[in-house]
Amino acid sequence: MTLPRRSRFLMEEIPDFCRFLCYRLNRCRNKCQAMVIEWLKVNVPPELRELYIQKDAEIWTPVLSKYPGFVGKEVWINPKDATEIVMVIRWADRDAWKAIPPEELEETDRQFTEAIGQSFPFTQEGEYQVRKFMQRS
Numbered sequence: 403m404t405l406p407r408r409s410r411f412l413m414e415e416i417p418d419f420c421r422f423l424c425y426r427l428n429r430c431r432n433k434c435q436a437m438v439i440e441w442l443k444v445n446v447p448p449e450l451r452e453l454y455i456q457k458d459a460e461i462w463t464p465v466l467s468k469y470p471g472f473v474g475k476e477v478w479i480n481p482k483d484a485t486e487i488v489m490v491i492r493w494a495d496r497d498a499w500k501a502i503p504p505e506e507l508e509e510t511d512r513q514f515t516e517a518i519g520q521s522f523p524f525t526q527e528g529e530y531q532v533r534k535f536m537q538r539s
Contacts, residue, residue, distance in 0.1 A: 435495035437473065441488070441528035448484035450518070455479075455487065457517045465510045466491065471498020496529075 446454045455477055466472050473492035480486035493499035515521045 435497065436531040436533075438493045438496045438499055439528075439530040439532060440491040440493060440499060441526075441530060442491070442524050443486065443488045443526040444522050444524050445485045446487055446522050451479070451484065451487065454518060454522070457514060458489070461514045461517060462510060465506065466502070469498065469502055471495060471501065492532075 444454075458477065463475055466475065471494040473494055475492070476490045478488040478490065480488070
């Protein structure tokens with residue numbers, strides 16, 4: 403089946419949104435839960451910041467992205483504080499996020515800590531629901 407040009411564009415240019423829509427259409431026909439944001443803040447010495455971000459992308463992101471409820475992830479750095487990293491992870495809903503087996507999270511954390519050489523506990527953690535999506539004007 404060949405997708406219309408517009409659909410191909412959306413799949414290539416907006417993969418997180420498309421993944422979210424596919425997940426919603428297949429899983430939430432009768433009940434609709436809000437998208438959930440996992441918000442994590444960590445402080446890392448400036449000389450390790452890029453290594454931390456690189457290893458996070460190599461280790462954590464592939465593990466999370468194999469779960470169907472994973473929608474996408476952003477990593478933010480603070481231009482006024484070189485030690486601060488914020489990770490914003492989007493999940494289709496809370497059930498999808500919490501469906502990851504704890505053993506897998508522990509093993510991934512062990513691998514990540516080993517790759518970085520030390521542990522950096524989160525200084526803040528949060529859970530948010532998306533109330534309204536951004537709209538282009």
